[in-house]
Amino acid sequence: MPIRVNRISKHFRLFKREAGFSGALKSFINRKYEDFHALENISINVEDGEILGILGENGAGKTTLIKILVGLLHPSSGEVDINGFIPWERKTEFLKQISVVMGQKNQLWWDIPASESFLLNRNIYEIPEKNYNKILDELVDLLDVKDKLDVQVRRLSLGERMKMEIIAALLHNPKVVLLDEPTIGLDVISQSKIRDFVKFYNQEYNTTFILTSHYMHDIQALCKRVYVINKGVSLYDGDFEVLTNKINPRRKLLFEFSMPPDTRVIDKLLTQYKFTLKNNFLEAELPSDDLTSLVSELFKMDTPSSITLEDLPVEDTMRSFFLEPEKFIK
Amino acid sequence: MKSWLIKYFAVVRMTWIQTLEYKANALVGTFAIFSGLFIEFLIWKQVFQAQNINEIRGFTFNGLMVYIFLCMIVGQLKSSWATSMEMIDSIRTGELNKYLIRPISFFTYHFMMFIGHNSLFYIVYTIVIILFPILIPGWCFHTKIQIVGFIISLGISIYLSYTIYFCMVCFAFWFGEVRSLVIAYNIANSILSGQIIPLRLFPEGAREIIFLTPIQYLVDFPVSIATGNLPIEFWIPKMAMALLWCCIITITGRILYGYGIRAYGGFGA
Numbered sequence: 001m002p003i004r005v006n007r008i009s010k011h012f013r014l015f016k017r018e019a020g021f022s023g024a025l026k027s028f029i030n031r032k033y034e035d036f037h038a039l040e041n042i043s044i045n046v047e048d049g050e051i052l053g054i055l056g057e058n059g060a061g062k063t064t065l066i067k068i069l070v071g072l073l074h075p076s077s078g079e080v081d082i083n084g085f086i087p088w089e090r091k092t093e094f095l096k097q098i099s100v101v102m103g104q105k106n107q108l109w110w111d112i113p114a115s116e117s118f119l120l121n122r123n124i125y126e127i128p129e130k131n132y133n134k135i136l137d138e139l140v141d142l143l144d145v146k147d148k149l150d151v152q153v154r155r156l157s158l159g160e161r162m163k164m165e166i167i168a169a170l171l172h173n174p175k176v177v178l179l180d181e182p183t184i185g186l187d188v189i190s191q192s193k194i195r196d197f198v199k200f201y202n203q204e205y206n207t208t209f210i211l212t213s214h215y216m217h218d219i220q221a222l223c224k225r226v227y228v229i230n231k232g233v234s235l236y237d238g239d240f241e242v243l244t245n246k247i248n249p250r251r252k253l254l255f256e257f258s259m260p261p262d263t264r265v266i267d268k269l270l271t272q273y274k275f276t277l278k279n280n281f282l283e284a285e286l287p288s289d290d291l292t293s294l295v296s297e298l299f300k301m302d303t304p305s306s307i308t309l310e311d312l313p314v315e316d317t318m319r320s321f322f323l324e325p326e327k328f329i330k
Numbered sequence: 331m332k333s334w335l336i337k338y339f340a341v342v343r344m345t346w347i348q349t350l351e352y353k354a355n356a357l358v359g360t361f362a363i364f365s366g367l368f369i370e371f372l373i374w375k376q377v378f379q380a381q382n383i384n385e386i387r388g389f390t391f392n393g394l395m396v397y398i399f400l401c402m403i404v405g406q407l408k409s410s411w412a413t414s415m416e417m418i419d420s421i422r423t424g425e426l427n428k429y430l431i432r433p434i435s436f437f438t439y440h441f442m443m444f445i446g447h448n449s450l451f452y453i454v455y456t457i458v459i460i461l462f463p464i465l466i467p468g469w470c471f472h473t474k475i476q477i478v479g480f481i482i483s484l485g486i487s488i489y490l491s492y493t494i495y496f497c498m499v500c501f502a503f504w505f506g507e508v509r510s511l512v513i514a515y516n517i518a519n520s521i522l523s524g525q526i527i528p529l530r531l532f533p534e535g536a537r538e539i540i541f542l543t544p545i546q547y548l549v550d551f552p553v554s555i556a557t558g559n560l561p562i563e564f565w566i567p568k569m570a571m572a573l574l575w576c577c578i579i580t581i582t583g584r585i586l587y588g589y590g591i592r593a594y595g596g597f598g599a
Contacts, residue, residue, distance in 0.1 A: 123340035
């Protein structure tokens with residue numbers, strides 16, 4: 001189910017007022033409005049079975065983009081075509097092929113068990129009973145929530161609730177799933193389970209996923225390709241690894257000598273590379289090319305007891321990117 | 331049609347399950363109407379005794395009590411103000427998103443939720459209405475056709491009332507908070523529809539104005555059929571007029587919703 005987004009923009013008219021009672025009074029008499037450009041000329045193509053990550057700071061326009069893609073919002077201009085459908089026409093056939101999970105909102109009925117909400121979705125999406133039972137059993141097993149099905153939704157933990165939301169969203173076997181912050185507020189184990197699940201589901205059913213998340217581990221684990229938005233404007237569309245290397249080409253080396261190294265050789269290497277040496281442990285943060293030549297020099301000196309090469313934490317990399325995006329992408 | 335029925339019956343079923351989760355709330359809500367009747371009983375008893383009269387504009391005390399009790403039942407059954415408040419909130423807070431992303435109609439989904447939530451009332455009040463001619467014979471449902479006419483006009487009243495609320499709900503797309511509009515309508519409606527004081531006791535001029543609006547079909551029309559105050563030859567023309575109002579207001583609601591959804595920002599979700 002290919003997605004074609006062509007130069008969409010979305011402008012909102014927001015009203016602004018000063019803080020405090022006098023501000024409220026002034027605004028009551030004379031309300032001031034301001035045009036807010038949430039998205040400007042956004043174009044994306046997403047292919048079948050792809051997992052696309054949408055990155056951006058708070059207020060960058062990620063959720064607005066998701067809302068346009070699922071037909072919740074009309075764009076101010078531009079076109080969207082999802083397998084021949086215009087999302088905001090909200091045709092039944094289109095709605096049966098997509099799904100969206102918003103991490104901060106739920107579609108499950110709060111006071112009754114999730115299993116009842118699933119039954120409601122079965123009727124809403126007109127899922128044949130046999131298919132429904134098969135899909136439900138599979139999803140419940142994969143997400144390990146069998147014993148929670150008959151518990152009131154409001155009594156579930158955040159992680160369990162999110163799993164139930166995901167089940168409700170996938171029961172009708174959608175071809176496109178949009179996940180907006182699906183792991184927000186979850187502990188690391190729940191985050192990892194949801195990531196594993198999305199990966200498995202995508203491979204098994206070739207379902208297209210569009211994902212937004214502030215947790216870079218989600219993006220790193222799931223998305224080969226990312227689309228970066230900043231203040232409503234497209235900044236980058238391409239391989240995530242290429243982006244992170246562009247932002248921070250350095251990698252980290254931990255090299256443990258099997259015996260105390262020759263200080264003369266070390267001093268010589270120090271004139272060419274920046275690293276620290278403590279108790280036979282050499283630690284360096286260098287661009288990939290420099291790191292490769294340093295490693296070959298070190299291997300000439302000694303066969304290490306241990307060696308580790310790591311990428312720098314992706315969270316730190318992306319943080320530095322969002323502080324000055326223009327510096328990295330021109 | 332069959333799948334449509336299955337889909338929306340599932341919504342009614344969900345509201346039943348939800349209602350049963352909170353037994354005490356459901357029971358108190360069902361019998362709350364009797365407190366209102368008790369207050370009306372005390373007021374009108376005082377009026378009849380103080381004036382030392384047996385009749386007010388053709389109403390004896392017992393006849394008036396029956397009329398008021400039926401008005402309260404119909405008023406309760408047709409009033410979807412609580413559902414309207416939920417709908418306004420869902421537009422204001424962005425909860426509406428969860429309806430828009432699924433192949434369901436916001437209008438019908440909430441109508442079915444309203445029917446589901448009121449189902450307990452339907453059961454209890456049906457029993458009360460069946461007992462009425464037995465407990466207080468001679469004041470309502472003199473013939474079987476009156477029961478049929480009452481049920482049809484009650485159905486029209488429920489739908490008409492819901493569509494009026496729905497039109498008001500749609501203003502939330504532009505103004506965000508419109509609960510005060512619903513509250514103002516609710517107060518006006520409970521008086522002007524004859525829910526508290528029978529329309530027959532209104533001044534002639536006021537009655538003529540009310541009869542130009544759909545408000546007369548909300549309470550006074552079904553109750554007048556039940557009590558025999560409206561001769562049978564007026565039923566069909568009045569029902570046709572009520573159905574015409576249903577069509578006009580449904581279309582108005584659809585137009586408002588169609589424009590409103592374009593203005594919807596989906597904020598907060």
